[in-house]
C-alpha cells in the first residue's frame with residue numbers, strides 16, 4: 001500500500017516533469033516570427049524616431065519587409081537589425097534578447113542612450129554588435145560574453161563606464177576578431193585574460209582612463225593586426241612580447257606613461273608593420289637599425305620620448321614612408337654626421353612629414369639644399385618653425401627648399417585626417433577631448449571660402465601639388481588672411497576606429513570646410529594660417 005502510493009507519486013512526478021518539458025519545448029517552438037514581431041514592436045516603442053524610419057514597422061506588413069530588418073530565408077526569422085545613422089534616439093529595449101536568430105545588430109551613429117541590455121547575452125547566434133557613436137552608458141554587459149559566436153563588438157565613442165570585465169578572456173569569445181571600446185570612460189586595468197582571445201585582429205581601447213601595465217599576455221594574440229591603447233594612463237614597461245606578433249600592422253601607444261625600449265630586432269620581427277606610433281611616452285634606448293627592414297612602414301612617430309643615440313636607419317628601402325618624427329628626444333651627439341641618415345630619405349618619394357626638432361643633432365645639411373630629388377613630389381607651404389640646427393642661413397634655406405614642402409604635404413594629409421576626424425567627432429559628449437577639436441576647428445561654409453578666395457580665382461592661387469590647389473583667401477568679416485587647400489578624394493582607414501590624429505597636429509589649422517560645392521560634388525577644404533615669406537626666418 002505504502003509502496004504503491006509511493007509509486008503513484010513518482011509516476012505522477014515523472015508525468016508532470018514530462019509535461020513541463022513538453023510545455024517548454026512547445027513554448028520554444030512558438031518562438032516564431034510572432035515573438036520577433038512582439039520584440040520589434042517593443043523595441044520600436046522605446047525609440048525616438050524623428051525621421052520615421054520605422055514607420056513601416058506595422059502589423060499590416062510582413063516584418064521581413066520592415067525597414068532595417070532582414071530575415072533568414074528558411075525560417076523567416078529576423079537575422080539582421082541594421083539601423084545605422086538614422087537619427088534614432090531613445091533606449092534599447094531588453095526585448096532585443098528575444099530576437100533569437102539575430103546575427104547582426106548595427107545601431108551605430110545614432111543617439112541611443114541608457115544601458116546596453118544584458119539580454120543581448122541571450123543572442124547565441126550574434127556575430128556583429130555595433131553600437132558605436134551613440135551615448136550608451138552603464139557598463140559593458142557581462143552577459144555579452146555568452147555570445148559565443150561574436151566576431152565584432154564595436155562600441156567606441158559612447159559613455160560606457162566601469163571596468164573591462166576581468167573574465168573577458170575566460171568567456172566563449174573564441175571567434176572575436178574586432179574589439180573596439182575606445183573613446184569611453186572605462187577605468188581600471190587591462191585584464192590579462194585578453195590574451196586568450198586568440199582570434200583577435202583589432203584591439204582598440206584608446207582614449208579611456210585605463211591604467212596599469214599592458215599585460216604581457218597580449219603577446220599571445222598571434223592574429224593581431226591593429227593595437228591601439230593611445231591616450232590612457234598606462235605605465236610600466238611595454239611588454240616586449242608585443243613586438244613579436246608578426247601579424248601586427250599598426251601599433252599605437254601614444255600619450256601614456258610607458259617605459260622600455262624598442263627591441264633591436266623589431267624590424268625583422270614585424271615585417272607587416274605600417275604604423276609605429278609611440279609618441280608622448282617615456283621610452284628610452286636607441287632607435288633600432290632593424291627598422292630599415294620594415295619595408296611597409298608608412299608612419300613612424302617616436303616623438304616626445306627619451307630615445308638616445310645616433311639614428312642609423314637606412315631609409316632607402318622604406319618607399320612608402322609618409323610620416324617620420326623623431327622630435328623631442330635626445331638623439332644625436334652634436335656631431336657633424338648626426339644627420340647623415342637624412343640622405344637615405346632621398347628615395348622616399350611619399351614622405352610628407354619629417355620632424356627632427358628638439359634633439360641633439362649636430363651638423364647641418366647645406367649639401368642637401370638644392371637636391372631636387374629629396375622628397376620630390378611634394379607641395380609648397382610656409383611654416384614658422386625650423387626643424388634643424390645648423391647655421392642660420394643654411395637653416396632657412398633648408399627650411400624653404402626641403403622642410404617646407406615636406407610640411408606642406410603633411411598639412412594636407414593630416415588635414416584630410418582631421419576632416420574625417422572632426423566629422424566623426426561632431427556629436428561628441430561634453431567632457432571628451434573631441435569637443436575641443438570641434439571648437440578649435442569650426443566648420444566654414446563652401447560659400448564663405450569661395451568668397452574669401454575671390455571665387456577660387458587664379459590670381460589667388462599660391463601653389464599647386466599632388467593633393468590640389470592652394471589659394472590665398474581673405475575673410476571680409478575680420479580681414480583674416482588664410483591659405484585654403486581643396487582636398488579631393490576620401491581618406492579610407494583600414495579600421496574604422498583608427499583615430500590617432502592628435503599626435504600629428506603639427507600644424508596650425510584654423511578651420512575645415514566640408515560641404516557640397518556649386519556643382520553638387522563633395523568639397524573639402526582646409527584653412528591654414530597664412531604666413532608671408534618674411535615670417536619664415538622666425
Ligand SMILES: *[C@@H]1O[C@H](CO)[C@@H](O)[C@H](O)[C@H]1NC(C)=O
Pocket residue numbers: 033034037061062063064076
Ligand atoms: C510569419 O510567417 C508567416 C509564414 O511565413 C507569414 O504568413 C506571416 O505573415 C508572418 N508574420 C508576420 C507578423 O510577419
Ligand SMILES: *[C@@H]1O[C@H](CO)[C@@H](O)[C@H](O)[C@H]1NC(C)=O
Pocket residue numbers: 085109
Ligand atoms: C549620416 O547620415 C548623414 C545624412 O544622411 C550623412 O551626411 C552622414 O555622412 C552620415 N554619417 C555617417 C557616419 O554615415
Ligand SMILES: *[C@@H]1O[C@H](CO)[C@@H](O)[C@H](O)[C@H]1NC(C)=O
Pocket residue numbers: 035038039094095097098119
Ligand atoms: C521577451 O522579452 C521580454 C523582456 O526581456 C520578456 O518579458 C518576454 O516575456 C519575452 N518573451 C516573449 C515571448 O516575448
Ligand SMILES: *[C@@H]1O[C@H](CO)[C@@H](O)[C@H](O)[C@H]1NC(C)=O
Pocket residue numbers: 118119121122143
Ligand atoms: C545573464 O547571465 C546569467 C548567467 O550567467 C543569467 O542567470 C541571467 O539570467 C542572464 N541575464 C539575462 C538578462 O539574460
Ligand SMILES: *[C@@H]1O[C@H](CO)[C@@H](O)[C@H](O)[C@H]1NC(C)=O
Pocket residue numbers: 169170192193194195196217
Ligand atoms: C585565460 O587567461 C588567463 C590569464 O592570462 C589564464 O590564467 C587562463 O588560463 C586563460 N583561460 C583560458 C580558458 O584559456
Ligand SMILES: *[C@@H]1O[C@H](CO)[C@@H](O)[C@H](O)[C@H]1NC(C)=O
Pocket residue numbers: 209211233
Ligand atoms: C595616472 O596615474 C598616476 C599615477 O598612477 C596618477 O597620479 C594620475 O592621477 C593618473 N592620471 C589620470 C588622468 O588618471
Ligand SMILES: *[C@@H]1O[C@H](CO)[C@@H](O)[C@H](O)[C@H]1NC(C)=O
Pocket residue numbers: 219240241244
Ligand atoms: C620573440 O620571438 C623570438 C623568436 O621567435 C623568441 O626567441 C623570443 O623569446 C620571443 N620574445 C618574446 C618576449 O616573446
Ligand SMILES: *[C@@H]1O[C@H](CO)[C@@H](O)[C@H](O)[C@H]1NC(C)=O
Pocket residue numbers: 257282
Ligand atoms: C620618465 O622617466 C624618467 C627617468 O627615466 C623619470 O624621471 C620621469 O619621471 C618619467 N616621466 C614620466 C612621465 O613617467
Ligand SMILES: *[C@@H]1O[C@H](CO)[C@@H](O)[C@H](O)[C@H]1NC(C)=O
Pocket residue numbers: 268292293317
Ligand atoms: C634586411 O635588409 C637587408 C637589406 O635589404 C637585407 O640584406 C637583410 O637580409 C635583411 N635582414 C632581414 C633579417 O630580413
Ligand SMILES: *[C@@H]1O[C@H](CO)[C@@H](O)[C@H](O)[C@H]1NC(C)=O
Pocket residue numbers: 316343344346347
Ligand atoms: C634611389 O633609387 C634609384 C632608382 O630607383 C637608385 O638608382 C638610387 O641608387 C637610389 N638612391 C639611393 C640613395 O639608394
Ligand SMILES: *[C@@H]1O[C@H](CO)[C@@H](O)[C@H](O)[C@H]1NC(C)=O
Pocket residue numbers: 085087108109110111133423424425426427
Ligand atoms: C556619429 O553619428 C552622427 C549621427 O548621430 C554622425 O553625423 C557622425 O558622422 C557620426 N560620427 C562618426 C565619427 O561616424
